[in-house]
Amino acid sequence: MQNFDLHNPTRIAFGQGTVGRLAELVPAGARVLILYGGESARRTGTLAEVQAALGSRVVYEFGGIEPNPSYETLMRAVALVRSEELDFLLAVGGGSVIDGTKFVAAAVHYRGDAWDIMESHGTVVNTAMPFGCVLTLPATGSEMNKGSVVTRSATRAKLVFASEHVFPRFSILDPTKTYSLPLSQVANGVVDAYTHVMEQYLTYPADGMVQDRFAEGLLQTLIEIGPRVLAAPDDYAARANLMWTATLALNGLIAAGVPEDWSTHMIGHELTALHGIDHARTLAVVLPANLQVRRVSKHDKLLQYAARVWGITEGSEEERIDAAIARTRGFFESLGVPTRLRDYDLGTKHIDAVIRQLEAHGMTALGERGDVTLSLSRRILEASV
Incomplete structure (x- = not known):
């Protein structure tokens, strides 16, 4: 067996009804941006359940993250975080939404061209915003790892980055959220x-x-x-x-x-x-x-x-x-x-x-x-x- 260094700080809240635990897992005074993909999260009631669990916290929404999250879309989310001085991200969706959230978390405090994050495969990332996940599509494992895949639509470049700074703080895994997929x-x-x-x-x-x-x-x-x-x-x-x-x-x-x-x-x-x-x-x-x-x-x-x-x-x-x-x-x-x-x-x-x-x-x-x-x-x- 080869030498290895294994570290995974992500907390998993698994099971039916665990979305309600957002009330304890998200900091009480957080200014939150919920990131999601299409309207299915709203149609199924998941977004409403998330909003209810967040209670009186300041909450903004950012939808439209693609199945292959695009740099162009994600940079609009970065701009929103900066302009509204938000300090916690919450991904509600599958691997693409979580991957996109990781990029946003890393890009918000990066002062160069944010595409550097992808071209360096994450080596330029020194800090990232805290974020959590509500998983609705099991597939990628992004809810408990430090990797992300992002596409730049203009050049058709689909690259990978990884950083210890983009492990989710927590991930909520409620299997009932997959029933309507x-x-x-x-x-x-x-x-x-x-x-x-x-x-x-x-x-x-x-x-x-x-x-x-x-x-x-x-x-x-x-x-x-x-x-x-x-x-x-x-x-x-x-x-x-x-x-x-x-x-x-x-x-x-x-x-x-x-x-x-x-x-x-x-x-x-x-x-x-x-x-x-x-x-x-x-x-x-x-x-x-x-x-x-x-x-x-x-x-x-x-x-x-x-x-x-x-x-x-x-x-x-x-x-x-x-x-x-x-x-x-x-x-x-x-x-x-x-x-x-x-x-x-x-x-x-x-x-x-x-x-x-x-x-x-x-x-x-x-x-x-x-x-x-x-x-x-x-x-x-x-x-x-």
Whole structure:
């Protein structure tokens, strides 16, 4: 196992009815900005519930944060915070709203060009506003980590930043808030969480026995509950387990002491930026192809994955690897999530643009060994067609 430093200060308030705990979790004298996405938060009554819990605090609202939060939109929120001298942020939504809130928290006190935060991947962040979260869509794990993804619409640049300063102070996880979600978004959440685990697990053996078993348990949980959360939207147990699994998939625990890949995400980000495909759906396209193209370097962990997650123990090593990759693709497709570029009317003629974007954003040595070159990224995209 590799050396590691694990720190996660986010407090989790989990369960039905926990939105009311905002009354104790948000400072009594705070001047609060609630950030959210579309009008579903208002339509479902979540915003009204949040407002009621905040009581007599000064509260402003900022809506319209996109599914891929844009720098341009978020800078308007930064301007509002500065002009009204607000001092606490509250994200009400899924990963995109929380990611956007992290950027706002970091940008408010940054005196240079705020896009520096993204281009430096967070190294220029020295302070950030305090904020909390009310999670309504389990998927990204952003509610309990220090990472954020933001897109600059003008340049189609979708970049990642991370900073110890943007851990949420708290996150409220009430599974009942997911009941009204469109099933396509729920399916996306399952795929997103699954791929998060795979990026940290399916690399090469590092004797992280605890981390491996945690990761395998999370994957098996998602496989088990994926069909349930789609079949019965008000199945509290299924929704609760999905919400907590998605949080654990990217809160730092299973990454401690082991190598991480993230090439599927980096390639997927460019597909989203160029073609507007949902983030999770780009992952479903890229991951099976990525495993196939890199099966030699991932050989040992692919066999472990086949045996421990899918119970595949018969056949030659190559046959077991083939079967594990096929089962992964089949799982995504069983959730109604396509796994080929052609499902989005994209083909080989669209690959050059993705490669140019990867190069422009410095994504020329991806993966756990830094060996996913632009040439290898091209092969992965070709296998995704």
